[in-house]
Amino acid sequence: MNDIVPYVILGALLFAIGMVGFLSRRNLIVIFLSTEIMLQGVVINLVALGRLHDHVNGQVFALFLFVIAAVEAGLALGLVVLLYRRRDTLDAERWTTMWG
Amino acid sequence: MNTHWSSLVYTTFVMGALAVYLLMPRAGRSTNIAGTLIGMVALALAMFLCADMFVGTSSGNALFYASAVIALASAVKVITDEKPVYSALYFVLTVLAITPLLILQHAEFLAIALVIIYAGAILVTYVFVIMLAQQGGRPACDHRARQPLLAVVGGFLTMAVIAGQMATLPDEQAVIVAAAPAPTSDAPLAEPDNTMQVGSVMLTQYVVAFELAGVLLLVAMIGAIAMSQKRIPSEKLVEPTKPPGQIGREVGPY
Numbered sequence: 001m002n003d004i005v006p007y008v009i010l011g012a013l014l015f016a017i018g019m020v021g022f023l024s025r026r027n028l029i030v031i032f033l034s035t036e037i038m039l040q041g042v043v044i045n046l047v048a049l050g051r052l053h054d055h056v057n058g059q060v061f062a063l064f065l066f067v068i069a070a071v072e073a074g075l076a077l078g079l080v081v082l083l084y085r086r087r088d089t090l091d092a093e094r095w096t097t098m099w100g
Numbered sequence: 101m102n103t104h105w106s107s108l109v110y111t112t113f114v115m116g117a118l119a120v121y122l123l124m125p126r127a128g129r130s131t132n133i134a135g136t137l138i139g140m141v142a143l144a145l146a147m148f149l150c151a152d153m154f155v156g157t158s159s160g161n162a163l164f165y166a167s168a169v170i171a172l173a174s175a176v177k178v179i180t181d182e183k184p185v186y187s188a189l190y191f192v193l194t195v196l197a198i199t200p201l202l203i204l205q206h207a208e209f210l211a212i213a214l215v216i217i218y219a220g221a222i223l224v225t226y227v228f229v230i231m232l233a234q235q236g237g238r239p240a241c242d243h244r245a246r247q248p249l250l251a252v253v254g255g256f257l258t259m260a261v262i263a264g265q266m267a268t269l270p271d272e273q274a275v276i277v278a279a280a281p282a283p284t285s286d287a288p289l290a291e292p293d294n295t296m297q298v299g300s301v302m303l304t305q306y307v308v309a310f311e312l313a314g315v316l317l318l319v320a321m322i323g324a325i326a327m328s329q330k331r332i333p334s335e336k337l338v339e340p341t342k343p344p345g346q347i348g349r350e351v352g353p354y
Contacts, residue, residue, distance in 0.1 A: 016259035021179025023251035071320040
């Protein structure tokens with residue numbers, strides 16, 4: 001068990017750092033990089049907890065997570081490029097038309 | 101383990117949060133040096149705490165500490181650096197630092213897949229987009245964070261509660277260990293070969309999910325191609341004359 005705890009704490013720390021970046025940065029690309037850091041934390045947790053239960057399901061789940069991350073990166077960055085072409089800026093605060 | 105120990109844990113978290121807050125890009129005078137120093141102290145304190153708690157538990161201790169410190173430091177650089185290109189490069193460093201941690205956990209296939217997929221493919225996409233969407237000069241959105249104090253307090257408060265609960269409840273951890281099917285040791289997971297185990301589980305137990313992942317990738321590819329074909333006029337030309345929603349109707353088919 002003691003083998004696992006530092007890994008889980010590290011994963012949670014990476015998740016927290018990614019969350020702080022997601023909440024506080026304004027550049028759209030850096031916001032998506034922050035979500036990737038959160039995913040890294042989740043991958044570490046999955047692998048560590050899978051090892052705790054002594055099977056590889058956690059690793060398989062992490063592989064599916066890679067697929068989702070790749071899909072997210074492709075589609076989200078395509079949308080970012082479209083937004084950039086429309087207003088010539090990457091600032092997330094320029095897109096606040098739905099605030100009402 | 102006791103109140104003294106958990107107060108040290110919380111001190112570490114507060115120092116880490118302060119370091120991230122000071123490193124955030126801001127308008128006035130740069131506080132990067134103070135943030136770096138406090139962050140280094142927080143990392144050293146965290147290492148001391150871990151060494152105190154998990155003394156002699158695993159053979160890869162030195163490798164774990166080195167990788168964890170590099171991963172955390174470069175992750176903080178990703179979210180605090182003013183230039184998006186540097187953020188992307190520091191993210192590569194984070195991925196490369198996480199790889200040895202996965203190898204220490206006997207997840208060799210996952211470690212290699214992580215390097216190939218993240219450092220090789222996804223990061224190239226990010227760098228491409230950063231190059232495509234170059235903003236002139238030094239845009240305001242990069243050197244001024246939005247509500248950094250609230251974000252840091254929220255993120256690290258969540259973290260401190262989770263870690264404090266985990267670290268101060270040894271009895272329940274023992275219950276979890278007892279509930280686990282087999283005692284965790286270093287040998288059994290690596291017996292047939294990690295890649296073979298992952299492959300056999302993925303292609304038998306999770307074969308439907310595997311196929312669905314392929315379909316998902318195909319759909320995403322079609323979507324990305326469709327998006328890249330769409331021609332959108334710059335709003336600077338259209339904005340004053342058209343009512344909201346009109347622009348979308350006038351975009352030509354792709």
